[in-house]
Amino acid sequence: MKKIIVALVGQPNVGKSYLANAMSGSNLKIGNFAGVTVEKATAKLSANESEIELIDLPGLYSLEDFSADEKVTKDFLLKGEYDLIVNVVDSTNLDRNLMLSIQLMELGKKMVIALNMDDEAIKEGIMIDAEAMSKIIGIPCVKVSSKTKSNVETLVQSILHVSEHPQQNAKIVYTDHVEEALQKIVTFLDDKHFKSPRMDNRAIAIGLLWQKKEVYALMHDEPLYVELHPHLNQALGSVYMYCECDEIEEVIHTQHSAFVSGLCAEVLHVKHSKIHNLTQAIDKVLIHKLLGLPLFIFLMWGLFQLTFSLGEVPMGWIEEGFGWLGETIGATIENEGMKSLLVDGIIAGVGGVLMFLPNIMILFLGIALLETTGYMARAAFLLDGFFHKFGLHGKSFIPLVSGFGCSVPAYMAARTLKNKKDRLLTMFIIGFMSCGARLPVYVLFAGAFFEEDMAGNVLFGIYISGALLGLMAAKVLRVTAFKGEDEPFVMEMPKYRLPSLKLLWYVVYSKSAMYIKKAGTFILLASMLIWFISTYPKNSIIEEQYTTQIELLQSDDDKSVLENEKNEKLMERTYLGMLGKTIEPIFAPLGFDWKMSVATLSGLAAKEVIVSTLGVLYSLGDEVDEENSSLREIIASKIGFPSAMAFIVFVMIYLPCLAATVVFAREAQSLKYTAYLVIFTFVTAWVLAFVTYTVLTLL
Amino acid sequence: MNLSHVPKDTKVKIVAIQAQAVLKKRLASLGVSVGKEVKVLETTIQKNTIKLGIGLGSVALRLDEAKSIDVEVCV
Ligand SMILES: Nc1nc2c(ncn2[C@@H]2O[C@H](COP(=O)(O)OP(=O)(O)OP(=O)(O)O)[C@@H](O)[C@H]2O)c(=O)[nH]1
Ligand SMILES: [Mg+2]
Numbered sequence: 139m140k141k142i143i144v145a146l147v148g149q150p151n152v153g154k155s156y157l158a159n160a161m162s163g164s165n166l167k168i169g170n171f172a173g174v175t176v177e178k179a180t181a182k183l184s185a186n187e188s189e190i191e192l193i194d195l196p197g198l199y200s201l202e203d204f205s206a207d208e209k210v211t212k213d214f215l216l217k218g219e220y221d222l223i224v225n226v227v228d229s230t231n232l233d234r235n236l237m238l239s240i241q242l243m244e245l246g247k248k249m250v251i252a253l254n255m256d257d258e259a260i261k262e263g264i265m266i267d268a269e270a271m272s273k274i275i276g277i278p279c280v281k282v283s284s285k286t287k288s289n290v291e292t293l294v295q296s297i298l299h300v301s302e303h304p305q306q307n308a309k310i311v312y313t314d315h316v317e318e319a320l321q322k323i324v325t326f327l328d329d330k331h332f333k334s335p336r337m338d339n340r341a342i343a344i345g346l347l348w349q350k351k352e353v354y355a356l357m358h359d360e361p362l363y364v365e366l367h368p369h370l371n372q373a374l375g376s377v378y379m380y381c382e383c384d385e386i387e388e389v390i391h392t393q394h395s396a397f398v399s400g401l402c403a404e405v406l407h408v409k410h411s412k413i414h415n416l417t418q419a420i421d422k423v424l425i426h427k428l429l430g431l432p433l434f435i436f437l438m439w440g441l442f443q444l445t446f447s448l449g450e451v452p453m454g455w456i457e458e459g460f461g462w463l464g465e466t467i468g469a470t471i472e473n474e475g476m477k478s479l480l481v482d483g484i485i486a487g488v489g490g491v492l493m494f495l496p497n498i499m500i501l502f503l504g505i506a507l508l509e510t511t512g513y514m515a516r517a518a519f520l521l522d523g524f525f526h527k528f529g530l531h532g533k534s535f536i537p538l539v540s541g542f543g544c545s546v547p548a549y550m551a552a553r554t555l556k557n558k559k560d561r562l563l564t565m566f567i568i569g570f571m572s573c574g575a576r577l578p579v580y581v582l583f584a585g586a587f588f589e590e591d592m593a594g595n596v597l598f599g600i601y602i603s604g605a606l607l608g609l610m611a612a613k614v615l616r617v618t619a620f621k622g623e624d625e626p627f628v629m630e631m632p633k634y635r636l637p638s639l640k641l642l643w644y645v646v647y648s649k650s651a652m653y654i655k656k657a658g659t660f661i662l663l664a665s666m667l668i669w670f671i672s673t674y675p676k677n678s679i680i681e682e683q684y685t686t687q688i689e690l691l692q693s694d695d696d697k698s699v700l701e702n703e704k705n706e707k708l709m710e711r712t713y714l715g716m717l718g719k720t721i722e723p724i725f726a727p728l729g730f731d732w733k734m735s736v737a738t739l740s741g742l743a744a745k746e747v748i749v750s751t752l753g754v755l756y757s758l759g760d761e762v763d764e765e766n767s768s769l770r771e772i773i774a775s776k777i778g779f780p781s782a783m784a785f786i787v788f789v790m791i792y793l794p795c796l797a798a799t800v801v802f803a804r805e806a807q808s809l810k811y812t813a814y815l816v817i818f819t820f821v822t823a824w825v826l827a828f829v830t831y832t833v834l835t836l837l
Numbered sequence: 838m839n840l841s842h843v844p845k846d847t848k849v850k851i852v853a854i855q856a857q858a859v860l861k862k863r864l865a866s867l868g869v870s871v872g873k874e875v876k877v878l879e880t881t882i883q884k885n886t887i888k889l890g891i892g893l894g895s896v897a898l899r900l901d902e903a904k905s906i907d908v909e910v911c912v
Contacts, residue, residue, distance in 0.1 A: 149866075199866035202859075231894050234868040262893075387858060391865055418878060418890070427882050519897045523885030526899070532886070626860050627899040630867060631888060 140188040142301045143219060147211060147242060148226035149235050150174075150197030151632050153254045156284035157226055158194045161294060165644060166194055169509040170635050173197070173536060173554035176207040178214060185294050188301075193220060196553075201241045206553040206561065215245065216352050221301050222248035224293075229259035229266055229281065230633075232406055236398045243308035244348070246341025249277050250296050257283040263409030271405040276309035285638070307340065312393050315380040319373035320347060326369050330362050346370055347377065349386050417633040421516070430520045441504040442598035446581065449497035450590070453581075456496070457768060460489030479669055482758045487665025490753030490769055491657045491746045494578035499650050501574055505543050506645040510637035514539065515629060522627055528609040529616025531555060532627045534564040538608075541571030542601070543649075545798035548573075549805045559622040562806060563615055569794045569819055570608025572601055574649075575745035579789050582749055586774040587782050604790045611822065619814075656746065664743060665750045672714040672755060680707050709758060728788065728824070729781035729831040738788060744795045780834035784827040792823035838910075840889075840903040843877050849908035850874050856905040864906075867896050874911060 146154045150172030158166055164181035167174055173196070181192045195214060196207035215223070225242050227235040232253075239251060253259075253266055259281075268279045278296045282289040312320070323343035334342060334356065345353025347370075357363055374386075381389045424430060464485045471477040508514055514536060522532025533555055541548035548568045555561040572580070580600050584593040684704035691697050709715045710732070718732030725735040733755040741748040749769075756772045777785070793799060793816055803812040843849050851873050854861055864870065868891045878895060879888035887903055889896045 200862065202862050202866075231892070233892065234866075234894070237866060387862065391870070395870070418895075421879060421888065421895075425879050425881075425888065427880065430881070515897070519886055519888065520881060522897070522899065523881050523883055526885065532897070532899075624901075626856075626863070626902050627886065627897070628860070628863050628867060628869075628902060629897045631895045631897055633894075 139184070141191060142188055142221050142297065143191045143193065144297060145193045145195060145214065145218070145220045145223050146226055147195055147215065147223050147238075148197060148254075149199055149228070149238055151630065152197065152226050152228040152231075152235065153284045154197060154226045155179075155194050157224075157252060157254055157282065157290075158192045160282075160284040160287050160290050161190075162192060164192075165648070168641060169514070170512040170632050170637075171509065171514040171536065172630050172632070173207060173533075173551070174509075176210070176550050176553045178210055183294070186298055188298060190294070190297060192224075193218075198238070200238055205556040210553075215242075222250065222297065224297065225249060225251045226254050227251055229253045229255050230262055230264055232264075232266060233398055233402050236401065237394055240310060240394045240397060243275065243277065243310055244341065244344050246307070246337045246344075248300050248305050249308065250293070250300055251275075251277055251279040252293055253279055253281045254284055256281040256288065257286050265407045265409070267405045267407075271401070274309065274401060274404060276306055305338075307338065310397055313380075313396065316347075316377055316389075316393060319377050320344060322373055323347065323366075323369060326366065330365075332360070332362060347373060347386075348390050417512075420634050421631075424513070425516050425519055430516075434517055434520055438601075439595075439598050441501070442601060443594035445497050445500045445504070445577070446584070446594040446597050449494075449500055449581070450585075452496040453493055456493045457489070460485055460493070461768070464489070475673075478673065478758070479666070483665050483669025483754055484662060486753040486757040486769070487668065487750035488657050488662050490749045491578060491661050492654065494581055494749070495650060495653060497577055497581050498574055498653050499646050501577060502543060502649040503642065503646050505539065506642050507637070508539060510635070510641060512632045512634040515631045518629060519631065525609070526624075526627075528613045529620075530563065530567075530609070530612050531557075531560045531625055533629060534560065537564055537568060538571050538605075541568040541573060544573050544575070545569060545571075545794040546801050549798065549801045552805065555625070557622070557625040559620045560625050562811060563612055563620045565802060565806060566615055566815060566818070567608040567612050569798075569815075570604050570611060570791065572604050572790055573745065573794060573798075575795070576789055578746055578749045579741075580786065582752075582770060582773065583782055583786055586770045587779060600786060600790060607791065607822075607826070611818075656744070660744060661746055661750050664740065664747045665754055668714065668740065668751050668754045669758070671717075672709055672712050672758060674712055677708055677711040680704065680711065705758070709755075714755075727831070728784045728827045729778065729835070730785060730788075731777075731781075734777070734781070734785055738785075738792070741789065742793065742796055744797070745789070748789065780831050783834055784831035787830045788823045788827040790823075791819060791826060793819045838908055840875075840877070840887075840898075840906040840908050841900050843908060843910075845877050845880065848874055848876050848911045850911050851906060852909050853907040854905060855907065856902070860902065860905075864902075868892060868894065869896060869898075869906070875908070 146158055148154050151170065155166040155175050156168050158164055158181045162181040162183040166179055166181060175194055175196045179194045181194065183190050195211040198208040198211045201212055223242055225239050227239060242249060253268060259266065266281065268281050271279045278300060280289060280293045280296050282293050320340065320343045323346060324339050327339040327342065332339065342353060342357065346357065357366065377389060378384050381392065383389060424433060464481045468477055468481045471480065518532045518535040521535050525532055525534060536554060537548045537551035540551045545568055549565055552561050552564045555564060580597055584596040588596050684700060688697055688700050691700065710719060714736060715732065718736045721735050721739065722732045725738065730738065733752070736755065737748045737751040740751045752773065753769050756769060756776065799812065802815060803809065806812060851869065851871050853871060854864060869875065873891055876890040877887050878890045884900060886897055886899055889898055
């Protein structure tokens with residue numbers, strides 16, 4: 139089977155990923171803001187005996203180097219292996235998009251233009267004559283809609299057609315004097331019988347005249363370069379003279395704009411634009427001078443309220459379900475060790491984590507709505523002034539929001555920041571945005587220590603104070619480690635779009651599936667491990683001592699007190715107990731007992747493990763107390779309020795999990811910064827938890 | 838007059854952009870270039886950031902960047 143590699147290239151937010159999904163049935167991430175895709179991804183489909191491999195690339199505004207994600211695309215275009223480019227264009231913003239198309243056409247590669255969002259264009263009264271356009275520029279242009287999948291099949295056929303036929307040169311017409319200068323260079327190359335495998339001679343001439351580094355690098359090693367040089371100088375000289383300007387960038391821009399306006403005049407007809415007005419009308423409220431920020435805060439507050447209160451109900455069911463399961467299994471199994479492994483290890487650990495699935499689902503639905511409606515860019519707009527004061531860039535908002543889901547994609551999303559320092563700074567404080575995996579810890583503690591109607595507010599408070607701490611940390615880092623120039627803030631504001639239910643469902647479904655999978659594999663193993671090292675080695679001397687003592691006692695109350703004491707003593711002598719006792723001094727000033735200390739450490743593997751560890755440890759030590767069966771109740775009775783708050787503060791700040799730290803190291807490309815991150819987060823977490831504990835104890 | 842002084846909802850035409858090459862390029866690729874007609878649609882409370890309407894789309898800018906864009910009022 140023939141394999142055709144297609145590079146999907148276009149400006150940000152034009153629907154490249156959506157188009158790849160529509161063509162191949164893949165599930166690439168889609169969002170309504172610039173910079174959703176930050177890493178190249180592939181999707182495959184087969185058509186007419188050929189296999190088409192689509193390479194979805196980050197969007198880029200122009201081929202000039204800008205941010206790290208755009209560089210991914212440019213590098214791929216210049217160095218990667220592919221057969222043709224599919225330039226995805228937003229039909230509702232044709233003139234701007236065509237500025238990139240021309241640059242792509244100048245690369246001299248096989249190309250197809252996909253005029254995407256045709257459904258929106260029709261609604262907005264925008265008509266594009268695709269046939270005329272194809273004729274003028276010599277490249278097939280196909281109107282498609284990723285949303286309705288209309289014409290997607292035609293696009294596939296065009297791709298096949300172009301890939302099977304020899305390359306047709308794109309027809310860009312420059313002004314006469316530029317054409318003349320180009321022709322001279324081409325004639326020279328032709329006369330010398332020069333041929334490059336990568337580009338044809340006209341493309342080389344354009345690249346040389348436009349002073350593209352890559353093309354120079356290509357030609358520089360050729361022996362004929364010496365002879366070429368004077369011709370080139372002459373050509374440039376005449377272009378500068380005629381254009382009355384001495385900067386090639388400006389010449390290029392004027393040439394391109396002229397061609398694009400000419401082209402648009404021929405093929406684009408706009409009747410009316412109601413939809414456009416709708417977006418402006420919504421913006422009048424959502425980014426209103428006075429209302430904008432309060433509305434934003436209200437929406438966030440609402441999200442956390444819902445996360446807690448809506449999640450509460452199914453959470454209760456899941457908790458009861460696991461409780462019932464534990465009892466049933468406990469009653470049927472004879473072997474004490476086996477029973478404890480199943481009930482105190484697996485069910486307490488995995489159940490403790492799965493219980494929070496509803497909360498996780500609501501949180502991710504909220505984030506998905508933020509990402510797909512177009513509100514994200516508005517929030518960045520509203521917060522830029524505020525962020526700027528703390529030395530952050532408005533665009534930092536986007537990776538920071540992803541950070542509420544998971545730090546791993548958030549570190550990658552920071553690529554959209556152009557300036558290296560802005561990017562590193564943002565990455566340093568992403569950890570302050572509590573990720574979804576920490577949500578279970580917060581819900582557990584908020585539920586245990588606060589009234590039900592307050593818990594939602596507490597949850598919101600935790601997230602907000604985390605974010606505020608992050609901003610303060612940013613300020614500190616900005617004036618110390620990451621001094622530097624302010625980066626300009628220029629950002630596209632996409633129109634509002636209603637996300638399809640299918641898309642939202644998919645996001646929530648896939649996140650939930652991932653969570654369940656993690657609970658069933660990683661958390662399961664971790665719980666078994668924790669159970670094992672907190673049960674063995676068995677200490678028979680203590681066991682016997684207490685058993686004889688308990689037998690001597692009369693009252694049941696005294697018995698249960700002693701029974702609990704026995705369990706505590708036993709656990710302290712296990713491997714984990716010994717480890718816990720060793721690290722306890724570090725955490726003692728924060729009011730943590732050894733179990734909390736161990737849970738904190740285990741959270742480094744994954745934040746959900748904190749909950750499963752607490753689940754295992756507290757259920758192991760608590761076999762007698764029948765009334766306080768739920769983990770929440772046990773925790774409320776065993777942990778003091780100041781310690782609990784200090785624990786929340788610590789979890790809020792300290793290092794995101796190991797996986798995230800590895801991604802940080804990869805994205806920052808520096809071990810030094812990774813070490814800083816580890817030290818920075820641990821020290822801050824410890825100090826602030828200490829302050830919290832001390833203040834609350836004094837009160 | 839530069840863009841930072843333009844009142845809301847007034848249509849103006851860009852006559853010059855005095856910014857570094859990188860910023861100029863970025864602005865141009867978002868459709869903000871000499872000769873284009875734009876409108877300030879929205880500003881934040883302290884007027885730190887403005888929303889600019891160009892053609893059918895809109896772009897957010899900081900006031901600092903707006904200062905480098907010279908405009909004249911369209912008649
Ligand atoms: N109505 C309509 N909306 C579309 C269409 N194609 C894309 N969209 C929407 O446009 C937005 C951007 O889509 P993406 O596929 O994420 O865009 P992208 O080009 O991959 O963006 P980056 O990865 O940021 O460069 C999303 O909100 C999509 O729902 C279309 O054909 N019709
Ligand atoms: Mg994408």
